[in-house]
Amino acid sequence: MQGAQIMIKKILIVDDSKVARIMLKKCLPKDKAYEIIEAVDGQDGVNKYREFTPDVTFMDLTMPVLDGFKATAEIMKLDKNAVVIIATADIQRKSAEHVTALGAFTLIKKPVKSELMQEVLAAAELKLSKLPGVK
Amino acid sequence: MSSETNDIFSDEEKDILQEIMNIAFGSATADLAEVIDIFVELSVPQIHLIPVGELPDFLKNTIHAYDETVIVDQKFWGDFSGSGLLVLPSRATKEMLMLLADKEPEVSFTKTMATLEKESLVEIGNILIGACVGKLSELLKTFATYSPPRIINGSNVQNAFIKSFDPSQTAIVLKTIFKFEHKDLSGLLLLLANQESIGWLRKALHEFLESYE
Numbered sequence: 001m002q003g004a005q006i007m008i009k010k011i012l013i014v015d016d017s018k019v020a021r022i023m024l025k026k027c028l029p030k031d032k033a034y035e036i037i038e039a040v041d042g043q044d045g046v047n048k049y050r051e052f053t054p055d056v057t058f059m060d061l062t063m064p065v066l067d068g069f070k071a072t073a074e075i076m077k078l079d080k081n082a083v084v085i086i087a088t089a090d091i092q093r094k095s096a097e098h099v100t101a102l103g104a105f106t107l108i109k110k111p112v113k114s115e116l117m118q119e120v121l122a123a124a125e126l127k128l129s130k131l132p133g134v135k
Numbered sequence: 136m137s138s139e140t141n142d143i144f145s146d147e148e149k150d151i152l153q154e155i156m157n158i159a160f161g162s163a164t165a166d167l168a169e170v171i172d173i174f175v176e177l178s179v180p181q182i183h184l185i186p187v188g189e190l191p192d193f194l195k196n197t198i199h200a201y202d203e204t205v206i207v208d209q210k211f212w213g214d215f216s217g218s219g220l221l222v223l224p225s226r227a228t229k230e231m232l233m234l235l236a237d238k239e240p241e242v243s244f245t246k247t248m249a250t251l252e253k254e255s256l257v258e259i260g261n262i263l264i265g266a267c268v269g270k271l272s273e274l275l276k277t278f279a280t281y282s283p284p285r286i287i288n289g290s291n292v293q294n295a296f297i298k299s300f301d302p303s304q305t306a307i308v309l310k311t312i313f314k315f316e317h318k319d320l321s322g323l324l325l326l327l328a329n330q331e332s333i334g335w336l337r338k339a340l341h342e343f344l345e346s347y348e
Contacts, residue, residue: 016179019150026347062177089161094174110158
């Protein structure tokens, strides 16, 4: 039997650049009332993940204090079902392989486009709907 | 940074420029990774606005943090004009050649090892500077033309290109430090733009952000 469709409600955006966070927020569908939480580096991202347990986390890779690779690893340790979407300018193949090995859901290239954002969020909702315990 | 130059860009403008540089350098390293099998660890780019008179000291302090250096310089022109500098330790030249050639290259009578090493470095400088300025131009909806890249001696760096800047003006310095994984090699990419680019750049930065509204 098909599980219930899960709708994303809470989104965590982890990026040290305020402008990057603005750009990412502007690409989110306008007809959805998401609760948006922002974090200014990887460590802040891990702390906010623990505090708010978002449905989806957007994660930059190149950040001070704690980079996105380490922050993703920390979040996946906290919650193996976390949906972490890497939004980065670091589009090297090895970076994609590394974050995939860490358990990230997918990697999208900056600057993010609205159409791609919609596709990624739809895919994330599908993944969330298939998680064990979701009816 | 002096307070006078600090006021040229608002915090928001510097933040936009930093993010654009981040995207541009990320794109450039991906281009490089297509040519050579190497992973580049990136760092957060830094933006400095420096009076041209203080540029020699800035470069001296920045570049001298690296012992023996080799520098690739490539000029670019357009709405955004200036110089791109790729700074690497001298010992990187052999490593770069090995990575590009994927084996010990054959040395001919016409091309000595030193020439091949220089050519490989120029090629890597061309890829990184060209792709970075190219992506930056694409994001800011403009176009740049380039001079051929050339190697300049570390001790000549100040005279080699600073004379192309008006000493009464301010230079925009975009600085990215990077590290080649498993090679114990780090480098520096600097884009230096002249003051004539500032007016255009501020407008382009706002248009870039507005395109997301």
